[in-house]
Amino acid sequence: MEEKYSARELNSNMNALMSAAPLFAGLPQPAVDKAIKNVVTRSHPANQVILLENDWGGSVYFILNGWVKIRTYNMDGKEVTLNILGIGELFGEMAALDQVPRSTDVITLTPTMIGSMPSQDFVQLVKTEPMAGVRLAQLMAKRLRQLNRRLRLRESDSVSRVADTLIFLAEGQGKSQAQGTEIPNLPHRELSSLSGLARETVTRVLTKLEKKGLILREHDLLIIPDLAALEDTIV
Ligand SMILES: Nc1ncnc2c1ncn2[C@@H]1O[C@@H]2COP(=O)(O)O[C@H]2[C@H]1O
Known part of the structure; x- marks a missing residue:
């Protein structure tokens, strides 16, 4: 940042x-x-x-x-x-x-x-x-x-909660750019505190979301190429 x-x-x-x-x-x-x-x-x-x-x-x-x-x-x-x-x-x-x-x-x-x-x-x-x-x-x-x-999402699974936390940040702080919505690439302990999940869980879920192409990480930014696709992971 x-x-x-x-x-x-x-x-x-x-x-x-x-x-x-x-x-x-x-x-x-x-x-x-x-x-x-x-x-x-x-x-x-x-x-x-x-x-x-x-x-x-x-x-x-x-x-x-x-x-x-x-x-x-x-x-x-x-x-x-x-x-x-x-x-x-x-x-x-x-x-x-x-x-x-x-x-x-x-x-x-x-x-x-x-x-x-x-x-x-x-x-x-x-x-x-x-x-x-x-x-x-x-x-x-x-x-x-x-x-x-x-x-509403407090009792959901960890993928849903991390995805929701990212969407929450995108709604509040997101900037629309050609390659997707940019949000700050926060330290995992902050995402852990925001989502109410253990830091290790947040790290594991972010890696999973990145592998699926649902998020991209670039230095101090985290990019969500398709907000609707990320939202679809929430159950
Ligand atoms: N959930 C929240 N989201 C964003 N800002 C908040 C939230 N809760 C409190 N704040 C801000 O934090 C501030 C703390 O001081 P105030 O209570 O004067 O005003 C509060 C709001 O401006």
Whole structure:
């Protein structure tokens, strides 16, 4: 997972990168400029905690470059990865909206550039720009749909669960390219945590899927040539 921009480029392009976030799509530029005027951009190394579950916080965060994971713990104290978010995604909106402590931890997976917006600016934007409210509702609907789908597959076999985890990532983070849908080639321990399977099982299933041509692995990318074919492996 390489950085796409240098730190200097990112700083000088901060406004352009922020404006490109899906939340702002279709909004008048003056409204975007107003919303992002107090945004502070920071660079974080990999494995840095950005938010801690149960902390109070006053910002909403936009990923300008890199990847973060949404992490919690189960009743046995085992780490559970709930989601992986990449460029253009936002997090921290839940505490901003319902004014309760953070619902999960958020940790960087790679070197990551993040813009933080004061919660009151975020709430003001949603109150004054109906399209921003619609975009936010769409984002939350997408996350709920992803979680429902994963709950449904909790008892399925290991191939189904790995395939579903890859499709889950493709729906959230996938980029359509000529050769298929690209998703980050995550370390197997992250896929293990996302799918709830042992790391060795994930490795075995990925090799199986690769042999069948259902996935291709290229450095920091995993390519799904045909999403429908991968979906057909889910029983
Ligand atoms: N299942 C999920 N998928 C994506 N993001 C999530 C998920 N659960 C929590 N988050 C994000 O993680 C953030 C943690 O802080 P907040 O509760 O303020 O807001 C939360 C959301 O932005």
